[in-house]
Amino acid sequence: SQKIEQNSEALNIQEGKTATLTCNYTNYSPAYLQWYRQDPGRGPVFLLLIRENEKEKRKERLKVTFDTTLKQSLFHITASQPADSATYLCALAVTSGTYKYIFGTGTRLKVLA
Amino acid sequence: ETGVTQTPRHLVMGMTNKKSLKCEQHLGHNAMYWYKQSAKKPLELMFVYSLEERVENNSVPSRFSPECPNSSHLFLHLHTLQPEDSALYLCASSQGTAQETQYFGPGTRLLVL
Numbered sequence: 001s002q003k004i005e006q007n008s009e010a011l012n013i014q015e016g017k018t019a020t021l022t023c024n025y026t027n028y029s030p031a032y033l034q035w036y037r038q039d040p041g042r043g044p045v046f047l048l049l050i051r052e053n054e055k056e057k058r059k060e061r062l063k064v065t066f067d068t069t070l071k072q073s074l075f076h077i078t079a080s081q082p083a084d085s086a087t088y089l090c091a092l093a094v095t096s097g098t099y100k101y102i103f104g105t106g107t108r109l110k111v112l113a
Numbered sequence: 114e115t116g117v118t119q120t121p122r123h124l125v126m127g128m129t130n131k132k133s134l135k136c137e138q139h140l141g142h143n144a145m146y147w148y149k150q151s152a153k154k155p156l157e158l159m160f161v162y163s164l165e166e167r168v169e170n171n172s173v174p175s176r177f178s179p180e181c182p183n184s185s186h187l188f189l190h191l192h193t194l195q196p197e198d199s200a201l202y203l204c205a206s207s208q209g210t211a212q213e214t215q216y217f218g219p220g221t222r223l224l225v226l
Contacts, residue, residue, distance in 0.1 A: 004155065032213065043203050043217030044156075045115065089156070093213065100169070101215065103156040 003027070006090060006104040013080055014112050021075040021107045023090035028102065030092035033066055035075050038087045038106065047088075048075075080111045116140040117218035119204050125224045128194060134221045136187040136204030144210045145187040147179060150201040150220070162187060163210045194225045 004025045013019050023033070032051040036044035050057045050066040050073065057064045063076040077084050087106040094100050117138045126132050138145065147159040161169035162181040176198075178190040187204055201222050205215040 034213065041219070041222075043115065043117070043205070043220050045217070046214045049213050091156075101156075101158060105153060105155045 004090065004092060004102060004104040006088075007107040008105065010108040010110060012110045012112060015081060017080055019077040019080045019084070019109055019111070021088050021090075021109065023073040023075070023104055025071050025092060028071075028092050028094055030094055032093050033064075033073050034091045034093065034101075035062075035064055035073075036089040036091060038089055044089055077109075082111045082113050085110045115216045115218065117204060117206055117216050119202075119218035119221050121221060122219065123222045123224075125226065126191070126194065127226050128196070130194075131190070131192040133191065134189040134202055134204075134223075136189075136218055138185055138187075138204075138206040138216070138218075140206055140216060142206040142208050142216070143184055144207045145181060145184070146205040146207075146215065147187065147189050148203040148205065148217075150203055152200075156203065159189075161210060168210060191223075194223075196225050199223055199225045 006023050032049055034049045035047045037047055038044040048057055048059055048062055048064045050064045052068055061078045065074045073090060087108045089106040090104045092102045120135045143164050145162045149157045149159055158171050159173045160179045165181045165184055176193050180188040201220045203220045204218040207215045
């Protein structure tokens with residue numbers, strides 16, 4: 001069966017450290033993968049996109065890697081801050097005529113001051 | 114603000130009621146989406162509209178009826194819902210259905226009694 005797995009447990013890290021979140025998938029061949037941030041009571045906000053032929057993408061303190069052999073993406077936040085505390089969602093884009101976005105359940109990150 | 118607004122933000126309804134959720138995007142996008150987000154479950158894509166034409170219906174029960182009168186507005190009409198339909202309903206838009214970035218509204222928190 002097709003599925004996407006993210007760390008189901010909340011991730012607590014100390015301020016200043018690097019947070020690493022994982023997204024594993026099976027039985028999909030995504031054209032690209034996205035990461036979103038979702039705060040309580042709000043809709044997801046797009047952060048980064050990485051394509052199947054890219055290994056790594058960076059944006060300020062964020063870094064995403066994509067290993068299509070392992071079927072895994074890692075999302076890193078360096079020098080984490082309490083304001084980074086949120087739920088982070090990964091989403092695969094698969095094509096079926098139009099693009100279809102398949103979301104993971106998300107990982108809740110808490111950065112401790 | 115993402116440029117996508119949703120009303121109401123909260124809604125409580127009985128199983129025999131009829132209500133509508135409204136979404137408006139101010140981004141000039143051509144594609145709009147309805148998602149359902151339940152606790153501890155991934156976002157579920159419900160409907161996709163492109164240029165006011167429904168292009169995807171993900172086996173959603175007929176008690177949910179979408180309407181897209183123009184490219185800026187999207188409605189979700191609700192009738193005879195079940196308690197398990199209680200969830201956060203999110204609207205999103207993108208430039209087109211082949212565009213990578215989706216912009217989400219804040220969602221409507223629905224409780225069905």
